[in-house]
Amino acid sequence: MGRAPCCEKMGLNRGPWTPEEDQILVSFIHQHGHSNWRALPKQAGLLRCGKSCRLRWMNYLKPDIKRGNFTQAEEDAIISLHQILGNRWSAIAAKLPGRTDNEIKNVWHTHLKKRLEDYQPTKPKTSNKKKSTKPKSQSVPAKSKSTKTESELASSSNPSFESLFSASPSASDEVSSETFTSHEEDIDESFWNETLYSQDEENHTSNLDELQQEFQHLDSVGNEMIFDSEMDFWFDVLPRSGGEQDLLAGL
DNA sequence: AACTGCAACAACCGCCGTGCG
DNA sequence: GCGCACGGCGGTTGTTGCAGT
Secondary structure, X not given: OOOOOOOOOOOOOOOOOOHHHHHHHHHHHHHHOOOOOOOHHHHHOOOOOHHHHHHHHHHHHOOOXXXXXXXXXXXXXXXXHHHHHOOOHHHHHXXXXXXXXXXXXXXXXXXXXXXXXXXXXXXXXXXXXXXXXXXXXXXXXXXXXHHHHHHHHHHHOOHHHXXXXXXXXXXXXXXXXXXXXHHHHOOOHHHHHHHHHOOOOOOHHHHHHHHHHHHOEEOOOOOEEEEEOOOOEEEEEEOOOOHHHHHHHOO
């Protein structure tokens, strides 16, 4: 008979949550937990579908959610993790306490992707505001079966990988995709140094150098780590000798 | 002051993986 | 082993606020 629709369209609220709805959801979860998202809205008296409630809680209402701007270290961590994990936002979010996959995804698409594009040496830099050479939503054909394929692609061929390498000042203007592939298969220290410490000679590098000097240490397997004091969290930014495996294993 | 276009972010949609009967 | 229900995930869209003209 097939799966029931995610939310019965009849009589359920959609769109932005009101403060009242937020309050109902929070107080209900505090009292009863969220063992069953589908039943929750009915029990709580919310005219929302379970999915919507879950999303609201996970992305906004959960007490340990960290709001506000991303720090430089967080952004760098996202970029680095994206090289390894691709578009697996939830996996990346798992490495950034207090940040949600949705938030990271948004930051990637708004700030970081743009930032990487701006480092492209061959491409004319877009002026501070009037950029928009590309449409808001990428011209990727909607849905189809490409969702899975795309994420697979992202983690395998990793488009931003290309951006990063061509973004590096030391990289030649024209680098073939084969170069990226070979690099990807052998992520070594030079890659991490390039990606993390050479993206912007003037500002970015110095910031990271400061961070590095202040917080860098070696973990038990010799990986270099950066500590974000604000998040109270160590980023394993320079995986060596199986560091990537450690990182992935920790997911 | 009004209009326009863009950036940022919240929320939705639909598919997938997994647990359970 | 099979099918269903559910949670989770990633891609996409809608809305809003703001900066530039």
